[in-house]
Amino acid sequence: MSLLPLWTSQELEAVFNVSINARWNSYGVSIDSRSIEKGDLFFGLTGDNFDGHAYVKVALDSGAAGAIVSKKIEGVDPDKLVIVSDVMEALVALGKAGRARVDVPIIAVTGSVGKTGTKEALKAALSRYKKTHASVLSYNNDVGVPLSLARMPYDVEYGIFELGMNHSGEIRELVKLVRPDVSIITTVELAHSEFFENVEEIADAKAEIFTTLNGKGTAIINRDNPHYERLKTRAIEANVGEIISFGSHKEADVKVLRHYFHDTCSCVIADISGRTMSYKVGMLGYHWVMNSMAVLAAVDAVGADLGLSGLGLAELTPLAGRGRRDRIYYDIATDASLLLIDESYNANPASMKAAIKTLGECESSEEGRKIAVLGDMAELGEQADEMHIGLASTLYEAEVDRIFLVGSHMKKLADQVNNQYPEIYVSYFNDKAALERALLSDLHDHDIIMVKGSNSSGMFDVVKKLKCLDINQDKQAMNG
Numbered sequence: 001m002s003l004l005p006l007w008t009s010q011e012l013e014a015v016f017n018v019s020i021n022a023r024w025n026s027y028g029v030s031i032d033s034r035s036i037e038k039g040d041l042f043f044g045l046t047g048d049n050f051d052g053h054a055y056v057k058v059a060l061d062s063g064a065a066g067a068i069v070s071k072k073i074e075g076v077d078p079d080k081l082v083i084v085s086d087v088m089e090a091l092v093a094l095g096k097a098g099r100a101r102v103d104v105p106i107i108a109v110t111g112s113v114g115k116t117g118t119k120e121a122l123k124a125a126l127s128r129y130k131k132t133h134a135s136v137l138s139y140n141n142d143v144g145v146p147l148s149l150a151r152m153p154y155d156v157e158y159g160i161f162e163l164g165m166n167h168s169g170e171i172r173e174l175v176k177l178v179r180p181d182v183s184i185i186t187t188v189e190l191a192h193s194e195f196f197e198n199v200e201e202i203a204d205a206k207a208e209i210f211t212t213l214n215g216k217g218t219a220i221i222n223r224d225n226p227h228y229e230r231l232k233t234r235a236i237e238a239n240v241g242e243i244i245s246f247g248s249h250k251e252a253d254v255k256v257l258r259h260y261f262h263d264t265c266s267c268v269i270a271d272i273s274g275r276t277m278s279y280k281v282g283m284l285g286y287h288w289v290m291n292s293m294a295v296l297a298a299v300d301a302v303g304a305d306l307g308l309s310g311l312g313l314a315e316l317t318p319l320a321g322r323g324r325r326d327r328i329y330y331d332i333a334t335d336a337s338l339l340l341i342d343e344s345y346n347a348n349p350a351s352m353k354a355a356i357k358t359l360g361e362c363e364s365s366e367e368g369r370k371i372a373v374l375g376d377m378a379e380l381g382e383q384a385d386e387m388h389i390g391l392a393s394t395l396y397e398a399e400v401d402r403i404f405l406v407g408s409h410m411k412k413l414a415d416q417v418n419n420q421y422p423e424i425y426v427s428y429f430n431d432k433a434a435l436e437r438a439l440l441s442d443l444h445d446h447d448i449i450m451v452k453g454s455n456s457s458g459m460f461d462v463v464k465k466l467k468c469l470d471i472n473q474d475k476q477a478m479n480g
Contacts, residue, residue, distance in 0.1 A: 004153070004155070005026060005027055006025075006026055006029065006154075007026045007094070007150075008023075008026075009022065009024050010023070012082055012094075015093055016090055016094075025065060026039055026040060027039035028041065029147060029150045029151050030043070030059070031052070031143070033052075033058045033062065036059050036064050037063065038063035039064075039065050040065065041065060041066055042055075042060070042064040043087055043091050044068065044070070045091070046070075052087070053070070056069060057076050060077070065080070066081065066082060067080060068084060068091070069081055069082070069084070091146050091150065094149075095145065096146075096149070098151070099152070099178065099179060102154060102156060102159065104156060105181050105182065105302040106159040106161070106178060106182070107122060107160045107184065108183045108209055109122070109161070109186065110163040110165070110171060110183075110184070111184070111185050111186030111187050111222075112188050112189035112350055113186065113287075113351040113354065114187060114351075115163075116138050116140075116162060117288065117291050118186050118291045118295060119135065119162045120319065121313060122160045122295050122298060122299075125299055125304075125308075125309035125310075125312040125313055126302075126304055127312060128311055128312035129308045131155065131156050131157045132156065132159075132160065133151070133156040133158070133159050133160070134148075134160040134161070135160070138164065139162070140163055140164035141164055141170075142170070145161060145177055146177055149161070149177060149178065158302065158304070161178045163175060167195050168196070168204070168205045168208075170205070170208075171205060172208040172211055175212050176212060180217065181217045182218045182298050182302060183210055183217065184209075185220070185222065186222060186290075186294055187224075187350065188203045188206055188222075188225055188231065189348065189350035190202070190348070199227070200227070203227040204234065207230075207231050207234035207238075210235045211238050213238055213240040214238075215239045215240075216240075216241040218240065218244060219235040219238075219240045219242070219244070220245075220298055220301065221235065221244070222245070222246060223249040223251060223252035224248055224249050224290070228245065232245075242301070244300075246290075246293035246297045253273050253297070254273060254297040255271050256289055256290075256293060259286070263284075264325070265282050265314070266281045266285065266286075266292075267279075268289055268292060272296050272297075277296070279292075279313055279314065281316060282313065283316050284323075285358035286354070286357060286361075287351075287357075287358070295309070296309065320345070321342055321343065321344045322343065323341065323342070324342045325342075326342070326467065326470075327340075328466055328467065328469055329471050332471050336443075336444075336446075338446070338447040338466075339446075339449070340466050340467070341355075341362075341448065341450040341451070343355040343450055343451060344453065344460040344463045346454055347452050347457075348377055348454075349380075349387045351452075352377060352391060356372060356391065356394045356400065356450070357394065357397075358450070359372060359398055359450040360397065360399055362448050364446065367444060367445055367446045368446025368448060369401035369444060370398070370399065370400045370447075371400070371402045371404065371439075371447055371448065372450050373403075373404045374403065374404070374413075374451075374453055375454065375457025376388070376407030376454060376456070376457045379454075388410060389413055392417050392421060395424060396420075400424060401424070401425065402426075402427070403425070403427070404435050405426070405427065406431065406434075406435045407457055411428055432458055432461060435462070436461075436462055436465050439462070440469070
């Protein structure tokens with residue numbers, strides 16, 4: 001907990017236009033009574049299937065400084081309650097107040113894939129230079145964004161926010177809250193396609209992130225993406241102050257010149273707007289090389305130190321579900337082990353292909369095999385089967401030895417691989433439990449196993465089963 005309060009009761013009175021009898025300070029903001037920390041301000045949000053007011057007493061008993069509610073709560077200290085007409089509107093109001101009280105560079109990130117990784121990499125890079133605040137996990141929607149803004153300390157020197165969307169118009173509303181100085185689109189791919197007619201509509205929806213730059217600020221766009229010109233046009237229409245492109249394209253302003261992969265990192269030589277820079281990214285994969293291009297473009301745009309930011313990128317470690325690596329020792333007699341690559345947090349065609357390519361880039365021994373364990377990708381609409389079938393060539397090019405598949409759409413991929421690439425061993429299952437049993441009975445020493453799928457496929461359960469095999473926690477190796 002910070003020694004300095006995040007919000008005082010006097011500030012809350014001004015934000016919500018209410019009177020608070022007692023004087024107290026809050027040091028954090030929470031919407032989940034299960035993760036309350038001492039001094040937090042708890043918001044009793046209400047949804048279709050829950051009512052946060054039922055957890056106010058739990059939150060206060062757990063150490064919350066106060067609670068934002070829309071009605072009186074029996075059995076709690078009334079001086080700890082701030083009664084407003086609408087709790088969600090109050091959260092938005094506090095988010096706006098959090099943004100209004102700072103005058104520092106603010107960076108917003110969106111994209112079909114890579115936005116959370118780029119946000120985390122930006123945080124690592126800028127934190128090496130100055131005090132930096134960033135939204136946690138994937139807090140990128142209509143609740144997560146105002147919550148992240150409300151959590152921003154008043155003495156912060158950089159702010160980084162991730163913006164997500166499923167429908168057109170969502171980013172337009174979120175960016176009004178964030179009001180960034182720098183807006184990044186990592187890439188545009190076919191994701192959430194059941195809500196869009198085509199990928200061009202997705203590009204236009206992502207480009208809403210430029211709409212509050214208002215004649216100033218910087219738009220950072222992937223030069224390698226086929227929709228670059230469309231995104232650039234939308235940025236020009238939004239009257240942005242500067243457009244910076246990144247990628248491997250020869251005309252990119254920030255471009256990769258060479259890159260090399262090692263066991264736990266990617267080494268990069270890049271041209272940063274005319275300056276050559278060598279650095280490491282503590283993550284493996286070409287998509288991380290590209291993420292770092294966007295990061296350094298933003299670092300340069302806000303005038304931060306590129307050298308220190310490069311050191312921050314070297315210290316990156318993967319999050320659970322987003323490329324984390326663990327060495328799992330599963331046989332005490334032989335000391336046999338496997339390398340688990342956990343990519344189980346969500347999936348779309350772009351991120352799935354990136355994960356498969358990263359598996360292909362791993363160095364394996366003669367005894368070990370490269371194994372992809374894949375569940376269905378969700379929200380792809382009528383193109384779902386086609387998008388799953390399209391993974392077959394990526395699996396072949398990555399020289400994957402075996403694939404374990406589950407889900408109705410993955411059945412189409414199984415058929416495609418069997419017909420087109422018979423050298424790849426394919427196991428398809430109707431349910432996840434059957435897949436888990438088959439996978440666990442087919443392990444070889446030195447196997448490399450990558451697990452990925454949309455959250456609805458529950459592939460994180462497969463990761464848990466593999467981790468439960470670990471017989472020697474002291475021998476866990478790679479965490480990044």
